[in-house]
Every structure is written in structure tokens, then in C-alpha cells.
Amino acid sequence: MISTRELTRDFVVSRTETVHAVRGISLDVQPGELVAVLGPNGAGKTTTLRMLTTLIGPTAGTATVAGYDVTTQPGQVRRKIGYVGQGNGAGHHQRAGDELVGQGVIYGLDRRAAKRRTGELLEALELTELAGRKVSELSGGQRRRLDVAMGLVHAPKLLFLDEPSTGLDPQNRANLWDHILRMREQYAMTIVLTTHYLDEADSMAERVVVVDHGEVIADDTAEALKSRLAGDRLALTVAPGNLPAIAALAEKLPGAKEVVAVGDELSVRVADGPAALPALITAAQERGIPVAGAQVHRPTLDDVFLNLTGRSLREAETNGKAA
Ligand SMILES: Nc1ncnc2c1ncn2[C@@H]1O[C@H](COP(=O)(O)OP(=O)(O)OP(=O)(O)O)[C@@H](O)[C@H]1O
Ligand SMILES: [Mg+2]
Known part of the structure; x- marks a missing residue:
């Protein structure tokens, strides 16, 4: 479903400063996998997702997503994937249901098909009763579920979620995860997501990719990472x-x-x-x-990170935020 080789992205910030955001990531994701990408602030997670979703181009290296090259066939890639970005996608003054229908039309569905799909997604994500509400009136957890629905309107086989659960309380997080896992079953989707919640990655993903300083430093099941690296x-x-x-x-x-x-x-x-x-x-x-x-x-995944990098993920986060 995804195959990258030495995927690299630099940002030239000024004449004297270049940020090496992603440094040669090689990654393969099979159909049906649920992969969690972990790493401290600034590790390169979002930049990687943005390249895989064709929002930005790689500086070097290659990536094919759903069988198409991200650089030469971005249009085909986009039709096959859903992307829920780190911020909120939906417009605030629109009603939740209209927002979804609009998104469907953008993706080329006719109005009737967009409405049918909207009904289905609202149902699946338990948003039906909120369809008439303005997006700005939804709670954080409801809005995040709407974001997920937005990413699913065109029935993609591959879904990218950038920090879907950040900022949600534990109950809403658990609820969103329930929905993500159910969606995955229902639509036989491949899912790649990023998260800062180690416990979440540990219990939900079958595979954990740990990224630090733009590089993949570990890639395995949480269980294997913990027993191999931390004991x-x-x-x-x-x-x-x-x-x-x-x-x-x-x-x-x-x-x-x-x-x-x-x-x-x-x-x-x-x-x-x-x-x-x-x-x-x-x-x-x-x-x-x-x-x-x-x-x-x-051991926890934090022990794994500590073992790999000599610093705790929490510590790395705090430093990243301060920088
Ligand atoms: N448009 C940009 N211009 C310059 N630098 C950028 C740009 N986008 C990202 N970066 C830099 O690239 C690095 C990786 O950023 P990225 O957003 O991929 O991190 P992340 O792993 O998603 O972090 P977070 O957990 O905070 O979301 C950071 O140092 C960031 O400042
Ligand atoms: Mg990010």
C-alpha cells in the first residue's frame, strides 16, 4: 500500500539555515495494516505524512502510495487516500452534515451519492444527531470524529490520520479509537496515524514506527520492540x-x-x-x-525510546516544545 525509499525533505528556512525534517525514510506498509508513527515534536511525522499525501514534494527519494508515485502521479494518489491533518479540516460556520456533503462533491461524487455517503458516515461515527449542528458548536471529540468522516467521504482504502486523538479527554480518545477500529473493519482500510500517546500506540496498533530526528529508529510490533529493546x-x-x-x-x-x-x-x-x-x-x-x-x-514504549536514544520521549517532547 505504501513503499518509500530514502524519502527525504529539507526546508530551506533562510540562506544559512536548512532544516533536515525527514532524512531518508524507507518504509513499507501492507494492505490492511494499522501503523502508528511515534516520535517527539519536530521528529518529522507530519512532514512524512504530507509527502505521502502529496501536499509537499520530497527533496530526494521515492514513494509510491496505493500503487502510484507521489511525485509523478499525485492526482491518482489523492483519489485513493484520505487525510485527516493535525489541525481541523472542517469550516466552522457550516453545518456538520453539509460540510460532509460538500467534501463528497469536491471528491467528484454527485450530490445524491454524496448525501448517501454522508448518511452512512454520520451513522458509523455516531454523528447523525449532530448533522444539523454548526461545526463550531461541536465538542472537540465530536469535531475530531467529523474530521475522520471528512477523510472517509470518498471511501479511500488508505487513511492517514495526523494526531487524531490529541487534545481529547480519555473517554473521547477511547471513543474515537472505537470508531477508527470499527471503520477499519467495515471498510477494510489501511491506516497510518501519528500519536503522542504511547499507551494508545501500544494497545491499538499492530505495528509501531518510531521516528526521531527525521529517521526511523525502530519499526516492529510494540511487543517485539519492548522485549527486544528494553526487556x-x-x-x-x-x-x-x-x-x-x-x-x-x-x-x-x-x-x-x-x-x-x-x-x-x-x-x-x-x-x-x-x-x-x-x-x-x-x-x-x-x-x-x-x-x-x-x-x-x-517495559513501556517510553522505555524503548529511552533505550534507543538515551532520552525519554517525554523529555524529548518538552525540549522540542521549548525549542
Ligand atoms: N514548512 C516548513 N518550513 C520550515 N520548517 C518546517 C516546515 N514544516 C516543518 N518544518 C520543520 O521540520 C521538522 C519536522 O516537523 P514536523 O511537523 O514533520 O514534525 P512532527 O514530528 O510532526 O512534530 P509534532 O509532533 O510537533 O507534530 C521540524 O523541525 C519543523 O520545524
Ligand atoms: Mg506533526
């Missing part, structure tokens, strides 16, 4: 006097690293937590070291 963390509570002894045992676990003692807790990162924990407890008991508590912490 699990074991935390054992022992009497402070026993910390050195238990640390020595922890060092011997397969793949053990980052063995640290904080207070009366020993923390160690291992490849397979559920297997390593009983082994460590048994070893401790054999040496007469009482273990008061034990936990396995599964």
Missing part, C-alpha cells in the same frame, strides 16, 4: 544488608543489566522477566536471603 525490569525488596548479595545474584541472570539498588529495592533489567524472577528468588532462598517482595515490570 523487563525485576524489582526485589530485601533487607538493606542483603542488597550486595542479591545484586551479585542478579548480575548472573541471563541478559542482566542495569542492576541498581534504590532504598531496600533491587532493580535489574532482564530479557525475560517472568522466567528470571523465580530463578532469582530460588537463588536467594538457597543462600538464605529472605525476599520480602517481588515484581516484574513490563
Whole structure:
């Protein structure tokens, strides 16, 4: 559905400054996949989506989307895709239903077909009762659902969503996700989206692409990324006097690293937590070291990012925003 090779985009900001927003991204997306693109502010996510949706041209490299080249066949690409941008697409004074019909007409549907499609989408996204409301009167979550509907009017097989859930409360986020997943089933769509919510990417996407400084630094299932790059963390509570002894045992676990003692807790990162924990407890008991508590912490995608870049995604975000 998507294939890019060394896709690159520079922005010449002034005579002395060029921003290398996207630096040689090679990415393949198969039909039916749901891919989440993660990365701190300024990583190049939106720029990549804008190239794939033909809104801007690449500086170098190639991309085919839905079988067409983004540079030489932008018209064909646009007819095959839907795009919901980072801001709001819909005009504020229009009524939600009219906005959708208008969008359908722009995409070449006749009025009757546009109306039929609008009815269908309003229904699917639970907006039917709000069709007569002005866009400016909708809540953030309702408006974002309308944005998604706007991207779907012409029944694209491929949908790009740039931060669909940003700014929504947890309930609206969950609700929007429900709708996205349902749409995907109903229309057998391929979806590429960006998000800043790691938990969302973790639980909803089958595949996570991590972008940093314009490059793909990881691309796999969330599960694989977490176990390969971060591993699990074991935390054992022992009497402070026993910390050195238990640390020595922890060092011997397969793949053990980052063995640290904080207070009366020993923390160690291992490849397979559920297997390593009983082994460590048994070893401790054999040496007469009482273990008061034990936990396995599964890694998060933030641990993955930390492991890859040496900085936490949250930290990178804050820096990006301040810059
Ligand atoms: N039109 C432009 N002119 C100059 N620089 C730009 C332009 N668009 C983007 N950039 C720069 O390119 C880099 C990547 O921006 P982009 O919008 O792709 O990031 P992003 O990953 O979408 O970030 P965010 O999470 O904040 O949306 C940033 O440094 C940004 O300032
Ligand atoms: Mg962006």
C-alpha cells in the first residue's frame, strides 16, 4: 500500500539555515495494516505524512502510495487516500452534515451519492444527531470524529490520520479509537496515524514506527520492540544488608543489566522477566536471603525510546516544545 525509499525533505528556512525534517525514510506498509508513527515534536511525522499525501514534494527519494508515485502521479494518489491533518479540516460556520456533503462533491461524487455517503458516515461515527449542528458548536471529540468522516467521504482504502486523538479527554480518545477500529473493519482500510500517546500506540496498533530526528529508529510490533529493546525490569525488596548479595545474584541472570539498588529495592533489567524472577528468588532462598517482595515490570514504549536514544520521549517532547 505504501513503499518509500530514502524519502527525504529539507526546508530551506533562510540562506544559512536548512532544516533536515525527514532524512531518508524507507518504509513499507501492507494492505490492511494499522501503523502508528511515534516520535517527539519536530521528529518529522507530519512532514512524512504530507509527502505521502502529496501536499509537499520530497527533496530526494521515492514513494509510491496505493500503487502510484507521489511525485509523478499525485492526482491518482489523492483519489485513493484520505487525510485527516493535525489541525481541523472542517469550516466552522457550516453545518456538520453539509460540510460532509460538500467534501463528497469536491471528491467528484454527485450530490445524491454524496448525501448517501454522508448518511452512512454520520451513522458509523455516531454523528447523525449532530448533522444539523454548526461545526463550531461541536465538542472537540465530536469535531475530531467529523474530521475522520471528512477523510472517509470518498471511501479511500488508505487513511492517514495526523494526531487524531490529541487534545481529547480519555473517554473521547477511547471513543474515537472505537470508531477508527470499527471503520477499519467495515471498510477494510489501511491506516497510518501519528500519536503522542504511547499507551494508545501500544494497545491499538499492530505495528509501531518510531521516528526521531527525521529517521526511523525502530519499526516492529510494540511487543517485539519492548522485549527486544528494553526487556523487563525485576524489582526485589530485601533487607538493606542483603542488597550486595542479591545484586551479585542478579548480575548472573541471563541478559542482566542495569542492576541498581534504590532504598531496600533491587532493580535489574532482564530479557525475560517472568522466567528470571523465580530463578532469582530460588537463588536467594538457597543462600538464605529472605525476599520480602517481588515484581516484574513490563517495559513501556517510553522505555524503548529511552533505550534507543538515551532520552525519554517525554523529555524529548518538552525540549522540542521549548525549542
Ligand atoms: N514548512 C516548513 N518550513 C520550515 N520548517 C518546517 C516546515 N514544516 C516543518 N518544518 C520543520 O521540520 C521538522 C519536522 O516537523 P514536523 O511537523 O514533520 O514534525 P512532527 O514530528 O510532526 O512534530 P509534532 O509532533 O510537533 O507534530 C521540524 O523541525 C519543523 O520545524
Ligand atoms: Mg506533526
